[in-house]
Amino acid sequence: MTTPADTSGAGMPAGSVPLTSVPQDAPVDRATAAARRVVEALLLTDRANANLERVAEELNGIAEHLEQHAPAVRDRMVDMWGGEGVTRHDPVTGLENAIALPLIVYGLPDGSVRGETTVTIPYQGPPGCVHGGVSALLLDHTLGVANMWAGRDGMTAQLNVRYHRPTPLFEPLQINGRQESVDGRKIRTTGDIRTAEGEVCVSVEGLFVDKKVPRPR
Numbered sequence: 001m002t003t004p005a006d007t008s009g010a011g012m013p014a015g016s017v018p019l020t021s022v023p024q025d026a027p028v029d030r031a032t033a034a035a036r037r038v039v040e041a042l043l044l045t046d047r048a049n050a051n052l053e054r055v056a057e058e059l060n061g062i063a064e065h066l067e068q069h070a071p072a073v074r075d076r077m078v079d080m081w082g083g084e085g086v087t088r089h090d091p092v093t094g095l096e097n098a099i100a101l102p103l104i105v106y107g108l109p110d111g112s113v114r115g116e117t118t119v120t121i122p123y124q125g126p127p128g129c130v131h132g133g134v135s136a137l138l139l140d141h142t143l144g145v146a147n148m149w150a151g152r153d154g155m156t157a158q159l160n161v162r163y164h165r166p167t168p169l170f171e172p173l174q175i176n177g178r179q180e181s182v183d184g185r186k187i188r189t190t191g192d193i194r195t196a197e198g199e200v201c202v203s204v205e206g207l208f209v210d211k212k213v214p215r216p217r
């Protein structure tokens with residue numbers, strides 16, 4: 001959540017391309033990054049911090065200001081889904097979503113996809129480790145991107161998750177995905193989360209079914 005997204009593709013094989021949204025020099029990106037910073041800072045700040053009452057008031061003031069400038073949810077959703085392909089609001093890669101890491105997923109020339117990130121305190125499960133549900137979220141989404149990269153995508157019907165070893169916070173992680181096969185409407189996709197040393201912490205096998213939910217208009 002807190003390491004700035006690396007959009008350079010450094011560490012990716014030559015010819016890799018970003019498939020998910022990349023940061024823009026836009027006020028909404030800066031505001032969302034600041035909100036991520038606030039989430040982490042609230043978890044880290046001294047519980048005895050004498051100014052927390054004022055912090056609560058100021059944050060509520062900011063929320064009220066944003067709410068006053070919000071269109072109807074339906075209109076906002078039409079706007080969100082107005083683009084093509086890449087989204088900026090999902091909970092994994094969305095640059096406009098403060099709960100997204102945000103992860104940038106690259107398409108590799110060998111047909112697989114990969115994202116690199118360091119997960120920190122807001123996503124803690126066991127002490128010093130990534131929450132298992134967060135690992136499943138990262139992998140579900142990455143497999144979805146792998147399907148897009150392979151040219152045939154759908155909705156998750158099953159995600160079988162195997163937790164091999166605790167996934168460390170504060171260390172660079174690699175999130176991998178690859179479409180394995182397509183059989184009629186059924187798409188099988190695999191992925192894993194590895195440490196920088198290549199140790200597999202979590203692996204998944206996903207079954208996706210080629211079906212779309214219509215975009216709001």
Ligand SMILES: CCCCCCCC(=O)SCCNC(=O)CCNC(=O)[C@H](O)C(C)(C)COP(=O)(O)OP(=O)(O)OC[C@H]1O[C@@H](n2cnc3c(N)ncnc32)[C@H](O)[C@@H]1OP(=O)(O)O
Nearest residue numbers: 140141144145148154155156157158184185186207209211
């Ligand atoms: C880039 C963006 C990436 C985003 C990635 C995010 C991915 C997500 O989070 S998607 C959201 C989570 N998933 C959902 O909400 C899906 C909810 N479920 C559904 O909509 C449907 O049940 C769905 C799509 C899984 C199946 O659709 P439906 O049209 O009913 O399929 P149906 O005709 O019954 O089955 C098609 C085939 O799949 C099989 N199948 C369907 N569901 C399952 C299942 N859960 N397990 C095993 N097989 C299944 C059927 O047996 C059938 O097989 P066959 O052709 O051999 O007879």
